[in-house]
Structures are given as C-alpha cells and as structure tokens.
Amino acid sequence: xxxxxxxxxxxxxxxxxxxxxxxxxxxxxxxxxxxxxxxxxxxxxxxxxxxxxxxxxxxxxxxxxxxxxxxxxxxxxxxxxxxxxxxxxxxxxxxxxxxxxxxxxxxxxxxxxxxxxxxxxxxxxxxxxxxxxxxxxxxxxxxxxxxxxxxxxxxxxxxxxxxxxxxxxxxxxxxxxxxxxxxxxxxxxxxxxxxxxxxxxxxxxxxxxxxxxxxxxxxxxxxxxxxxxxxxxxxxxxxxxxxxxxxxxxxxxxxxxxxxxxxxxxxxxxxxxxxxxxxxxxxxxxxxxxxxxxxxxxxxxxxxxxxxxxxxxxxxxxxxxxxxxxxxxxxxxxxxxxxxxxxxxxxxxxxxxxxxxxxxxxxxxxxxxxxxxxxxx
Amino acid sequence: xxxxxxxxxxxxxxxxxxxxxxxxxxxxxxxxxxxxxxxxxxxxxxxxxxxxxxxxxxxxxxxxxxxxxxxxxxxxxxxxxxxxxxxxxxxxxxxxxxxxxxxxxxxxxxxxxxxxxxxxxxxxxxxxxxxxxxxxxxxxxxxxxxxxxxxxxxxxxxxxxxxxxxxxxxxxxxxxxxxxxxxxxxxxxxxxxxxxxxxxxxxxxxxxxxxxxxxxxxxxxxxxxxxxxxxxxxxxxxxxxxxxxxxxxxxxxxxxxxxxxxxxxxxxxxxxxxxxxxxxxxxxxxxxxxxxxxxxxxxxxxxxxxxxxxxxxxxxxxxxxxx
Numbered sequence: 001x002x003x004x005x006x007x008x009x010x011x012x013x014x015x016x017x018x019x020x021x022x023x024x025x026x027x028x029x030x031x032x033x034x035x036x037x038x039x040x041x042x043x044x045x046x047x048x049x050x051x052x053x054x055x056x057x058x059x060x061x062x063x064x065x066x067x068x069x070x071x072x073x074x075x076x077x078x079x080x081x082x083x084x085x086x087x088x089x090x091x092x093x094x095x096x097x098x099x100x101x102x103x104x105x106x107x108x109x110x111x112x113x114x115x116x117x118x119x120x121x122x123x124x125x126x127x128x129x130x131x132x133x134x135x136x137x138x139x140x141x142x143x144x145x146x147x148x149x150x151x152x153x154x155x156x157x158x159x160x161x162x163x164x165x166x167x168x169x170x171x172x173x174x175x176x177x178x179x180x181x182x183x184x185x186x187x188x189x190x191x192x193x194x195x196x197x198x199x200x201x202x203x204x205x206x207x208x209x210x211x212x213x214x215x216x217x218x219x220x221x222x223x224x225x226x227x228x229x230x231x232x233x234x235x236x237x238x239x240x241x242x243x244x245x246x247x248x249x250x251x252x253x254x255x256x257x258x259x260x261x262x263x264x265x266x267x268x269x270x271x272x273x274x275x276x277x278x279x280x281x282x283x284x285x286x287x288x289x290x291x292x293x294x295x296x297x298x299x300x301x302x303x304x305x306x307x308x309x310x311x312x313x314x315x316x317x318x319x320x321x322x323x324x325x326x327x328x329x330x331x332x333x334x335x336x337x338x339x340x341x342x343x344x345x346x347x348x349x350x351x352x353x354x355x356x357x358x359x360x361x362x363x364x365x366x367x368x369x370x371x372x373x374x375x376x377x
Numbered sequence: 378x379x380x381x382x383x384x385x386x387x388x389x390x391x392x393x394x395x396x397x398x399x400x401x402x403x404x405x406x407x408x409x410x411x412x413x414x415x416x417x418x419x420x421x422x423x424x425x426x427x428x429x430x431x432x433x434x435x436x437x438x439x440x441x442x443x444x445x446x447x448x449x450x451x452x453x454x455x456x457x458x459x460x461x462x463x464x465x466x467x468x469x470x471x472x473x474x475x476x477x478x479x480x481x482x483x484x485x486x487x488x489x490x491x492x493x494x495x496x497x498x499x500x501x502x503x504x505x506x507x508x509x510x511x512x513x514x515x516x517x518x519x520x521x522x523x524x525x526x527x528x529x530x531x532x533x534x535x536x537x538x539x540x541x542x543x544x545x546x547x548x549x550x551x552x553x554x555x556x557x558x559x560x561x562x563x564x565x566x567x568x569x570x571x572x573x574x575x576x577x578x579x580x581x582x583x584x585x586x587x588x589x590x591x592x593x594x595x596x597x598x599x600x601x602x603x604x605x606x607x608x609x610x611x612x613x614x615x616x617x618x619x620x621x622x623x624x625x626x627x628x629x630x631x632x633x634x635x636x637x638x639x640x641x642x643x644x645x646x647x648x649x650x651x652x653x654x655x656x657x658x659x660x661x662x663x664x665x666x667x668x669x670x671x672x673x674x675x676x677x678x679x680x681x682x683x684x685x686x687x688x689x690x691x692x693x694x695x696x697x698x699x700x
C-alpha cells in the first residue's frame with residue numbers, strides 16, 4: 001500500500017445536490033456502467049448473438065450455398081416464405097426466451113453476486129438502481145435484434161425466388177383479384193388441389209402433379225368433374241383465397257419489414273422486462289428463465305390457440321394473445337389459427353391488445369421495483 | 378431530541394458520528410439487536426466487538442438501511458435514518474459482510490459501477506482510491522482472480538469513492554494474513570488521522586485493541602460496555618511477572634506484604650502476581666527491593682495491564698454468572 005495521502009474532497013455541496021441521490025430516476029452514468037456490466041458477460045452476449053444473428057445467418061448461408069451449387073434442386077435462399085418462417089420460429093419465439101434470459105440476468109445478478117447491498121449503501125434510491133437496468137439492457141438487446149432482423153431482410157429480398165410460392169402454388173405475385181381468378185381458371189387442377197376452400201362441393205383426387213386423371217389410378221366409383229365444373233370451382237376457390245394471396249409476397253414488402261421489425265423488437269422488449277421483473281421478484285434467475293420457457297413455448301400457444309368459452313377474458317390478458325393480435329397480417333399466425341381464414345384465435349380489439357401489452361410492462365416493472373425496494377439485503 | 382432528529386434530520390451533537398437509541402431488530406421473534414444505545418465519537422476508530430452471531434452485522438445492516446429496525450432511533454453523521462438516509466449516506470462508505478463484486482469485471486470496472494451510484498465527482502476518485510489501497514497495478518485484472526485480501530482492499534477502495542466522513546467496515550480483517558492485517562490497520566489509522574471516523578466490527582479482540590480508540594462490547598445483541606479502550610481498561614487489575622532465581626523463596630519473602638486482592642502463581646523460574654487496579658508504583662519498587670534484600674536474583678520484572686481480551690472474558694464471564 002502507498003503512504004497515506006489524504007483524499008482531496010472533490011465533491012462540493014453543489015455536486016452533491018445535483019446528484020439527486022434519493023430520486024427514483026437513474027442517471028446516465030448508472031445506465032452506462034450497468035450496460036458495461038451486462039456487455040462484459042461473454043456467455044450471455046454470445047447467446048444473444050447466436051439466437052438473433054447466428055441462427056438466421058447460418059441458416060441463410062447454407063441455403064445460399066446449396067442454391068448456388070444446384071439451383072434446380074434447391075430453392076433460392078430468400079423470399080417471403082423464408083422470411084415468414086425465420087421470424088415466427090426464431091426471432092419471435094426464441095428471441096423472447098433469450099430476451100427474457102437477459103432480463104433475468106439483469107434482474108438477479110446484483111443480488112446473486114452480493115453487489116446490490118454495496119449499491120444500496122451509497123444512498124442511491126433502490127428504484128433508481130432497478131430502473132437503470134431497463135435502458136441498459138435494452139440498449140444491448142435492441143441493436144442485436146435489429147442486426148439479426150436486417151440480415152434476414154437483406155437475404156430474403158436479394159435472394160428471393162422469381163415467382164411467388166403461395167401455399168405450394170407457384171404463381172405470379174401482385175395480381176389483382178380479377179387476374180388471380182383468371183389465373184385460377186387457367187390452372188384449375190393446381191388451384192383445386194393446392195389451395196384451401198370452404199363450402200365448395202368438388203371432389204377430385206390429387207397427386208403430386210395435380211389432379212389424377214389416369215382412370216386406372218382413380219378410386220373406385222369416383223367420377224371426375226367436367227372441365228367447366230373444375231374451372232368454376234377453381235375460380236371460386238381463388239376468390240376465397242385472394243385475401244391471403246394479397247398478403248403473400250415473393251419478397252417481403254418494405255412496409256411489412258418495418259412492421260415486422262417493430263413487432264419482433266416489441267416482443268424482445270416484453271421478454272426482457274418480464275424476465276427482469278420476475279427475476280427481481282424471485283431473487284434468482286434459473287427458475288424465472290424456466291418459467292419463461294414453459295410460458296412461451298407451451299402455455300401461450302396452448303392458451304392462445306384455443307378459445308375457452310368462459311375464460312376468454314382471461315385469455316385476452318395473456319401477452320401472447322395481445323402480440324398475436326397486433327402481428328402484421330401478412331405474416332403467418334405465430335401461434336397458429338383456427339383455419340386459413342381466421343388469422344387470430346382470441347378475438348380482441350387493437351386497443352385491448354395495446355392495453356394488455358402496456359399493462360404487462362408496467363405491472364412487471366412495478367413488481368420488480370417493489371420487491372427490490374422492500375427486500376432485506 | 379428524537380423528535381428533532383426526525384423532523385429536521387440533523388442531530389445537535391456534532392461530536393457523534395453514529396448514534397442509536399433503544400435499537401431493536403427482531404428475526405422470528407428473537408432480538409438480533411436488543412435495545413442498543415451506541416455513540417460513536419467523530420474522528421475516532423471505533424470497534425464494535427463481539428463473538429460471531431452477536432448481532433454486529435445486523436446492527437450495521439440496520440444502520441445502513443439494508444433492513445429495517447423494529448424499534449428505536451438512529452442517526453448517521455447527524456442525519457436521522459431511515460428518514461434522511463439518502464443524505465446521511467452521501468458521506469458514508471461501508472462494507473457489509475465480506476466485500477463482494479462482479480467477478481467477471483476488473484477492480485476498476487467494479488469501482489466505476491459503484492461510483493456511478495454516487496455523486497459525479499466519485500468517478501474521478503476511482504484511481505486515487507485504487508492507489509490508496511495499493512491495487513493500482515491490479516486494477517485491470519478480473520476480481521475473480523483477486524485474493525481475499527485484495528477483495529478486502531477493493532472493498533475499502535469502494536468505501537473511499539464517496540470521500541466519506543464515516544467508514545463502516547464489517548470484519549475488515551477477515552481472510553487477511555498477518556501482513557495484510559498490518560496494512561489494513563495502518564490504513565484505518567490513516568483514515569482516522571485524516572479526521573474520518575471509522576467504525577469497524579470484529580470478533581478479533583487483539584485487532585480491535587491495536588486499531589481502535591473506543592470500543593463497544595456486544596453479546597447476544599446487547600451492548601455490554603462501551604467507551605474509550607484506555608478508560609475501560611484503567612479499572613482493571615494488572616499482573617506483575619517476576620523472573621527470579623527462586624520463586625518459592627520469593628513467595629515467602631513477599632507473603633508479609635499482604636497484597637490486597639492479589640493472586641499469586643508460581644511456575645518454573647517465575648512468579649506471577651495479580652495486583653489490584655489502584656496499586657501504586659511504589660509497591661512494585663518495594664517488591665523488587667524485598668526480593669533483592671532476601672538474596673533472590675531478579676532477572677526480569679514486568680507489569681502488564683490486562684488486555685482487552687482478558688477484560689472481555691472477565692466482563693462476559695461476569696455477565697454469564699449474573700444470568
């Protein structure tokens with residue numbers, strides 16, 4: 001140790017008055033240092049990067065290589081379908097879990113590592129100590145999600161197939177209703193066999209290459225409809241599917257990408273804040289992360305997919321139902337639907353879904369802050 | 378007085394850094410802190426001494442607002458707490474239990490996190506604090522690689538970030554080797570020399586005696602005695618150790634002296650006399666003269682004041698008898 005040298009008293013009374021020690025709002029330095037603390041957790045950062053950037057990048061790179069090697073056997077790497085699948089399977093569901101894990105870390109790490117009490121004895125408001133974690137965590141999470149999403153968008157746009165793949169039907173994109181119906185009339189077998197229909201009485205045997213026309217392969221007693229009947233049915237089916245068709249794209253539109261990006265970011269933010277609140281409430285991270293995984297992967301899909309008649313208002317309070325309600329319509333329903341013509345299962349207004357989301361953010365933040373304020377440390 | 382503390386937030390007594398009155402903290406109906414009245418003088422090194430489980434850390438946690446008190450009043454640097462806790466803690470640096478930090482961060486980064494929770498000037502004290510505790514050369518290393526002694530020193534550096542008037546250190550000698558203890562002792566004394574107040578809890582009587590000016594003895598949550606160490610020990614008996622050629626003969630020579638309340642023990646080559654606290658120095662000279670005149674060679678004669686340890690044991694054993 002060095003010889004004792006008196007510390008210079010550099011803090012003036014004005015300095016002390018300006019630091020608002022008892023204020024519930026965190027200062028910039030608290031947010032910056034908290035962000036630094038999270039950023040230097042390499043394992044956690046790698047998990048975030050792998051899920052949000054690594055998985056989409058690896059998946060798309062493999063597809064790019066395969067298509068480059070054998071374009072006839074392998075579809076192009078990008079396109080609307082790939083965009084749709086990566087968003088719902090990776091960025092939305094897995095992203096929520098990883099964001100919740102980051103939140104759980106941020107919410108419990110000071111307690112677990114015994115640092116919280118040292119922060120509390122500075123006299124700084126416990127609420128401020130808690131709230132500092134939110135902008136710090138989001139400052140890490142949001143750019144990583146944005147980076148992964150940008151990669152997905154770029155590949156899906158620039159390496160898209162030349163034609164739209166609509167429910168397995170290769171069809172030109174951007175047709176008007178009339179043009180789409182005319183296209184169906186010109187390709188009745190493909191349309192009748194590939195597209196879903198409702199209340200159209202036509203019964204045809206379908207094989208891998210469309211309608212089975214070889215009489216030897218027809219089921220006994222089945223009579224093929226006439227060409228006129230087939231065209232008529234195909235046009236009706238096309239009309240029924242036009243709305244879904246108009247929401248499907250060869251490449252995701254700019255508008256869809258912006259909406260989807262914001263939606264995925266919102267899901268990650270909710271995951272982070274719920275994880276933060278739950279971990280602060282419980283004082284640990286393992287159980288909250290497990291709860292979030294079960295909630296996200298099993299409970300939410302189960303409860304959002306099926307309407308329980310007498311509990312529908314309870315189902316509306318599930319944040320997953322609210323997020324499904326504000327999901328961009330051009331995406332496939334993330335939690336599935338009751339059929340091709342029913343986008344969401346739990347009927348609720350946009351206002352109600354926004355209220356549920358805001359409520360989740362506020363309630364979990366408040367619960368976490370309350371526990372950190374009242375906890376003996 | 379209590380009303381003044383609560384309403385104004387300042388105590389009229391500027392000579393006291395920490396004051397508690399009738400402080401009680403219960404866990405499961407049992408008093409971990411039991412009616413503690415404590416006065417820590419400003420500018421002193423004050424030892425809060427007691428065995429493990431005596432309630433030392435609990436008292437510190439209550440003082441710092443880490444847990445609430447069930448009854449009583451308290452103030453830090455003149456501010457009533459918890460009412461004016463944020464103002465009171467501005468000039469307080471504290472380690473509670475062992476100092477713990479984020480192990481994946483360097484010592485410097487950990488201090489930066491702590492400084493961010495303080496006033497803006499605290500960030501400018503990170504380097505001087507590290508230098509003060511001798512950790513500048515290891516500031517970039519991860520805390521996971523620090524020894525216990527280095528963590529203790531980092532804890533002290535953390536306390537210095539707020540340029541504190543009062544440092545509260547909970548068992549600061551824990552885990553330190555003798556050299557580390559010596560360094561910590563010097564550091565604490567240097568703080569006191571600068572006019573800061575240091576309140577440290579410990580179960581190491583010897584360390585408290587060497588480091589502190591004043592002490593409070595606590596057991597089962599209660600403060601048994603408190604005051605300046607010199608005053609507390611002034612009323613205690615002391616021992617006279619005499620190394621001589623014939624202890625048996627010495628006993629017979631000294632028997633006519635009839636030393637009031639004195640005990641006498643003989644061991645090989647030495648005799649140990651217990652003397653009353655008010656024994657005058659002339660008596661010691663008289664003992665020496667009688668031994669020499671009795672033909673006994675005196676090789677060494679040493680008067681020892683009772684140590685804090687023996688005093689502590691005496692006090693606690695008396696307490697045990699009265700119970």
